Amino acid sequence: MNPMRHRRLGLLIAGAVIGSLSLAACSSSSDGERSGGGEVSQEVKDLVAEYQDAPTDIKQTEPLSATPEKKSVAFIVCADPTCTVLGDALEGAVTELGWDYTGINAPATDFGSAVQQAIDLGVDYIAGTGSDVATFQNAFDAATDAGIPYFSCYSSDVPEGDASNLFANCYDLTAVDTYSRVLTSWIIEDSGADASIGVVNVPEFPTLSNAVPGVEETLEEFCDTCTSQPVDISVDVLTSGGSTNAIVSFLQSNPEVNYLYLAFGNFEPGLGQALKSAGLDDVKVVGVQPQQAQIESLINGESSAWIATPQENAMWTLADQMARVANGEWDQGLERTAAVPPIYIIDTVEEAEAIVDLQDGWPGPDGFKDQYRTLWGLS
Amino acid sequence: MSTDTTKPVVSPAARRSLKSSSGATSTPLSVTLGRYSAIILWAGFTILFGILRPDTFLSSVTWRLTFSEGVVTAIVALAFLVPLAAGVYDLSVGATMGTGLVLMNWFGLNHPGLPPWQVAIGVLAFCALIGFCSAVVIVKFRVQSLIATLGVSQVLLAFQLFMANNRQLTGAFESSWLDLGNGQVLGIPVVALYLLVLAVLMWFVLEHTPVGRRLFAVGSNPEAARLAGLNVERLTYGSLMTSAVIGGFAGIVFSMKVGTYNSSVGPGLLFPALAAVFFGASQFARRPNVWGTLIAYFALAFGVKGLQLTFGPGTFWIQPLFQGAALLIAVALASRVVGQTRRSRQLQREAAADDAQAAGEATPPPR
Known part of the structure; x- marks a missing residue:
């Protein structure tokens, strides 16, 4: 065997190990x-x-001036199982308004294609969760060009209404x-x-x-x-x-x-x-x-x-923002009010046992759907 | 015609030349090191991190946990190993594991009266059926195993999502079932013993029975194996069904250990398992083997563990780096061995030709 070859191999391995350790050392944190x-x-x-204690009121308190006219909504169902739950909840909320609902499954690596599919369907509103606009910018721009407002939850963008075409972001960084x-x-x-x-x-x-x-x-x-x-x-x-x-x-x-x-x-x-x-x-x-x-x-x-954190309530919050856009009553301040959901701390076995049978977790304050119906002029 | 006239006469000079250039009498050091590189790596990690973090890395807790956490992936790796011995790639092993897991959970939730062990037997039978279906696609429809099992894995993922309704399944098992996956025997995690039993069984079958030899014969040259009278198709069926059963077993072990189904659990194990098998295949006998696979897997696992313990959570990028590097190194080593073999054969042919020429000058050609 060529000794030079051994030497090179040894140097390569040693270099790789030292390099890895140095890099790792750079990313280490100090003990406290x-x-x-x-x-x-x-x-x-x-x-x-x-x-x-579990809250009893939703965050939104401003009622609509009238029940909004019929619209169609597409929800982008992301690959995470949670999104299926959210889709079902949004369907329940918009159906309450008498609107049409379409769920579009998004591949894990291509959220934008599902948004584009919703645009092609010609829906009035598109909603999605967990994806920042930057990750599907082209499709988002296409929605803006088509005049279709976008609504989000669980992402980091700040809604600015007509200025950005983003009209909601519930459960965001705030x-x-x-x-x-x-x-x-x-x-x-x-x-x-x-x-x-x-x-x-x-x-x-x-x-x-x-x-x-x-x-x-x-x-x-x-x-x-x-x-x-x-x-x-x-x-x-x-x-x-x-x-x-x-x-x-x-x-x-x-x-x-x-x-x-x-x-x-x-x-x-x-x-x-x-x-x-x-x-x-x-x-x-x-x-x-x-x-x-x-x-x-x-x-x-x-x-x-x-x-x-109530998942079902999130989608009713989203539907509420859509209703406000439909009525021309959207307001950034009101949207921000509802961005942080009603929450509570579960720290006792009794509290846990009270909701353990709910497959999708705590849905929201007692009677939250009735509270939204009241805001929307449905009850 | 006397035998003397047909026997090749090799001159001492040519023989020396052949030996020295082909390495027929001494294995190159790099090949020997490569053959035991996983053990050397494991020992190196133990020494290195034993010096850097003796308090944590050398503790029994660390070793117990690393073995315990790696068992399911190691079983998936062994599932991949069986058809690989026969030259067939089964990329559905991770999805089969997930299918076993979702079925265990689904029956646990929807038919709580059924004892889990009965469900487990049914799951293994169902997984065997999955392997059979993969084999039908490969053998009858002549689809490449890589493509066929990739397709099967997606079908299985769809099946899982349907069964789980795209949700996490939890609370399906009594504590007695979970005890089977979380207990210890003499300080050794019980799941590690399950792996050991499976490994010994597989090692015996693959290395010491005619079935194992036939599998490797098919894996090294299916046409030659067919001409030698081996039923290649039946061996392909058997290897894929065995692989799927072992994959299902991994799902059952996971249900004992964790008890929760999540759609990301199975497919995510595929790459670590593959890396271990290919790295392991460069060890010992330089073909897919049980102990090489397990040692390769745990060598990498302990390396990752040592880095995590030494340098903290900032090293989250280490795991894919290790697995990717292991796969690349393993393939590079294998290519090197193949290259050496080719070079050796070429040199032998050249030496034989020289000898024949020399012999031709000395003795008349046979009639």
Whole structure:
């Protein structure tokens, strides 16, 4: 064998290993230690108390001047199972208005083609969730050119009405800020201001990664004895079942972390069992947007608190904005009012058991549909 | 005609030349290292991260968890291995795993009276049927296995979404079923023992039975195997059905371990499984093999674990890098071996021609 070849191979491998380690070192985070606790301010206690009970009112209070005339709506059903649930909810809402509904399935990698399909159908309004306009800009521009208003939820764009052709974005980043503020306050109170929080998020999705600064800002405001660190999970790791391992590794490397904040409930099946196997039972798991599995995990003692965000209510909020556009009564201030949903903290087994049988989670405040019907002049 | 006249006469100089140039008497160091590279890599990771993070990387918790978390993917890899031995690619193994999982959950939710073990037997039978269907497409319709199983995987995904109504399925199992996937025996995760039993069984069948030898014979040269009297079609059917059953078994193990169905679970395991099989195929016997696959998979898993523990969550990009690099290195090593074999054959032919020429000058040609 040619010794030079061996040498080159060895250098190549050594270079690759050193390069990887250097890159990894650049992306590493520093370890922290818990302070031993501080004082929980009255403001934090009040904030938590405000969200302890399930709300009874929707956020929108301004009634329409008249019931809107008939329209047709296309909803882009994204590849995530949650979108099917949302589509069903929107269909229920627009049907209530006497409108036509069409659901269009979007491929996971091409949201824009489904939007284009809706434009070709000649619908009056198009709605979609979870995708920023920039990810399907061409199709969005085509909708603008065709005079079809677009409505969104769970993305990071700010609606500007006619100026941008985006007329709604419910449960957006401002909503994420609210979830972070409320749940971080719960952690501060629960820990006695002695919390070290790992914020599990997916940097690719702004509505999830925004939890990281949200938690940080709340800690800066209310708890100088608390710390937080991001736990970034890539979509690839998420889909290949590696996120549990990544989360457990993070907790093993950071034994001071005593709270795991999941920016999205449906992060990883099996996290509870993995934490138990790793002897990390003392780490409290909290999160946002619980599905049925997460509510069950609270009952089983595998998680401690969840911010219940009503999915069905989101789609009725969207339909409400469409009705306002239909009547020529759209107003950015009113839209922003409803962007942050009514939420509450589920932190007891009793509260969890009350909604565990609801397959799609807490739908919204009691009688929220009647409240919307009243706003729309239908009751 | 005496035998002496037909026996090739090789001059000592030519023999020396042949040996030295083809490497017939000594295996090149790079080939030997390549053959055991997964073990070397695993040992290297253990030493490196054992030094960098002795408190966490060398803890029993880390080893137990890494084995436990990797079991399902490793079973999917073994499912891919069986048809690969016969030269057939089964890209539907991940989807078959997901199908097994969705069926376990669906029956658990809709027919809670049925014992899970009975459902599991039904699931394995259904998965065997899936493998049979794939084989029909490949054997009867002459569709390339890569394309056929890719298509089957999408059909299976559609089936899963239909069964689950495009939702996460949860709460289907009693704790007694989940205990079967989360217990430990002498500190070893019970699911790792399931994997070990499966691996020993597969190793025995593939390496020590006529069936295994026939599979490899078909895999290395199907035409030659056919001419030798082997029933290539039946072996293709058998390998794909076995693969699907093992894929279904992975779904059953996942149902014991986690108990929740999610449509992303199965397909997401395909690439890590493939990387392990191809990396593993460059190990030991330099053909698809059980222990090479498992060692390759866990070597990479421990590498990822070590980096996560040492450098924190900022290394989320490490996992795909490792799997992609492993696949590339494995294929590169395999190509290198093939290249060496070709070069060796060429050199042998050249040496034989030289010898024949030399012998022709010394002895008269046979009549």
